[in-house]
Amino acid sequence: MIDAKRFKDEIIDLLNTLYDSQSDNIEASAKLIADCIEKDGVVHVFGSGHSVGLGIDIKDRQGSLVPIHIMDMSHFVTKGGVPVEEFMDKKNIFERKPGVAGKLYELYDIKPQDVFIVISNSGINGIVIDIADLAKKNGHKVIIITSMKHTLAEEPRHPSGKKLYEFGDIVIDNCGPHGDALLETTGVAKVCSVSSICNNCIAQSMAARVIEILQEDGYELPVLNGDEAHDKALREKYEGRA
Amino acid sequence: MDVKRQYFDCVINKVEEAYDRQADTLKDIAAAFGSCMDHLGVVQLFGVRHGEEFVNELNYRAGGIAPFHALRLRDLVLMEKISQSDVDDGSIYEDISVADRFKEAYELDDRDMLCLVSFYGNEPLVIELARRAKEKGQKVVGVVNKKSYDKVKGTLLDYCDLWLDMGSEEPDLALDVHGVKTGQVSSTVSNVMAQMITAEMYKYFIDQGKEAPILLSANVKGADVHNDSLTDPYGRRVR
Numbered sequence: 001m002i003d004a005k006r007f008k009d010e011i012i013d014l015l016n017t018l019y020d021s022q023s024d025n026i027e028a029s030a031k032l033i034a035d036c037i038e039k040d041g042v043v044h045v046f047g048s049g050h051s052v053g054l055g056i057d058i059k060d061r062q063g064s065l066v067p068i069h070i071m072d073m074s075h076f077v078t079k080g081g082v083p084v085e086e087f088m089d090k091k092n093i094f095e096r097k098p099g100v101a102g103k104l105y106e107l108y109d110i111k112p113q114d115v116f117i118v119i120s121n122s123g124i125n126g127i128v129i130d131i132a133d134l135a136k137k138n139g140h141k142v143i144i145i146t147s148m149k150h151t152l153a154e155e156p157r158h159p160s161g162k163k164l165y166e167f168g169d170i171v172i173d174n175c176g177p178h179g180d181a182l183l184e185t186t187g188v189a190k191v192c193s194v195s196s197i198c199n200n201c202i203a204q205s206m207a208a209r210v211i212e213i214l215q216e217d218g219y220e221l222p223v224l225n226g227d228e229a230h231d232k233a234l235r236e237k238y239e240g241r242a
Numbered sequence: 243m244d245v246k247r248q249y250f251d252c253v254i255n256k257v258e259e260a261y262d263r264q265a266d267t268l269k270d271i272a273a274a275f276g277s278c279m280d281h282l283g284v285v286q287l288f289g290v291r292h293g294e295e296f297v298n299e300l301n302y303r304a305g306g307i308a309p310f311h312a313l314r315l316r317d318l319v320l321m322e323k324i325s326q327s328d329v330d331d332g333s334i335y336e337d338i339s340v341a342d343r344f345k346e347a348y349e350l351d352d353r354d355m356l357c358l359v360s361f362y363g364n365e366p367l368v369i370e371l372a373r374r375a376k377e378k379g380q381k382v383v384g385v386v387n388k389k390s391y392d393k394v395k396g397t398l399l400d401y402c403d404l405w406l407d408m409g410s411e412e413p414d415l416a417l418d419v420h421g422v423k424t425g426q427v428s429s430t431v432s433n434v435m436a437q438m439i440t441a442e443m444y445k446y447f448i449d450q451g452k453e454a455p456i457l458l459s460a461n462v463k464g465a466d467v468h469n470d471s472l473t474d475p476y477g478r479r480v481r
Contacts, residue, residue: 002441002444003441004438004441007434007438011437012258015253015254018250019250050298052298053295053429056295057292057430060291062423063415063426074316074319084320087320121459121461124461150459150461154461179304182305183441185444185454187453187454187456188458189457189468190305191441191444192444193303193306194437196299196433197430197437200295200430201249204425208246215420221422225423
């Protein structure tokens with residue numbers, strides 16, 4: 001039977017699997033990010049569709065790291081000159097497009113020491129793959145967050161024939177099922193997706209570990225603490241970059 | 243203990259607690275959403291700041307129920323009805339006329355109901371959306387962080403037929419990393435609650451002998467045709 005309790009029990013099992021299998025990859029990512037921040041770098045986070053949630057969750061809150069920059073898809077329109085009609089298509093065709101990501105990439109002040117986190121559950125769509133490819137070609141370290149079960153079950157949509165995970169210096173598997181939904185039904189579709197929940201746990205645990213590494217290294221923490229003057233100074237330090 | 247494990251444990255404990263305290267409310271909200279959809283209504287979702295994560299968890303989601311629609315400030319920016327700077331500095335939440343901009347931008351219907359997600363439940367725009375819905379006799383569901391809501395003396399819940407508590411501390415900082423507070427859990431736990439509502443909605447439709455209108459991931463072969471068959475009858479009301 002499908003109900004709230006069944007979902008609760010299964011998501012808790014999945015979160016334990018996620019931690020057990022991906023803790024080392026999250027740890028390695030945290031070390032990469034801490035090193036980037038200690039070199040005055042910024043972490044650029046890009047995800048399309050529901051994957052935008054990961055960046056949103058670790059940004060602009062008391063207790064959040066400041067040098068996190070979200071590459072926002074809507075900048076294609078507000079800063080990149082893409083017509084709104086083309087962007088706000090009904091079937092998310094835009095995110096599948098290869099060859100347009102460069103427009104977004106060029107909008108930002110990206111420095112050599114910066115690190116990228118690129119998130120896509122399926123890892124097959126054009127824009128996410130192009131962003132990861134551009135970052136790699138420009139010599140940046142790239143952390144990929146994807147569902148390995150999903151990405152391995154689908155054909156690539158990118159002209160290169162590649163999938164997102166192939167561009168990662170570190171790949172974190174969010175351990176979600178193919179199609180993202182967890183619970184089998186009697187019909188064609190499964191119900192209750194998990195990627196946003198798993199991605200938030202990956203991002204938040206990674207951010208906490210970054211803070212701990214920065215502490216161990218004696219680096220002044222770029223973390224919002226609710227003190228107006230402190231937070232204003234931090235935001236000013238990264239203005240235009242994060 | 244490993245700080246990463248601590249975060250996972252905080253989420254798991256909060257999820258257990260949310261279920262123990264609010265299982266009946268989750269069922270009631272699922273029934274209210276389902277009943278609205280039985281009458282061809284759409285559940286309109288609006289989230290303040292990080293509350294948008296809960297909205298994203300229900301709106302046009304793989305493994306989710308079709309007739310939801312998100313009221314998004316981003317859409318209004320793209321349509322040049324509001325400015326990005328007002329969104330960025332938060333002043334947009336003070337502006338109750340944004341409720342009119344939503345009315346212009348979308349096909350809203352009297353059969354619809356409203357679900358509002360706000361950590362504090364005190365922003366004038368959110369209160370205005372709730373007030374207008376109640377005036378029309380529409381049902382309103384609120385999602386707040388009750389400890390934060392109480393601290394600022396929010397008023398959103400005065401307009402809500404049903405409400406959920408995100409269940410986080412105020413402020414929402416679950417971890418203490420050697421004296422530094424971090425690790426927000428409210429959105430992650432809210433996302434789990436959104437999926438628990440989805441599970442209960444599935445049960446609601448099945449218990450009535452109906453087929454549940456479940457969307458497929460757009461990144462699965464054949465999904466577009468399946469999803470269109472569920473959303474096309476609603477036209478622009480759901481996308």
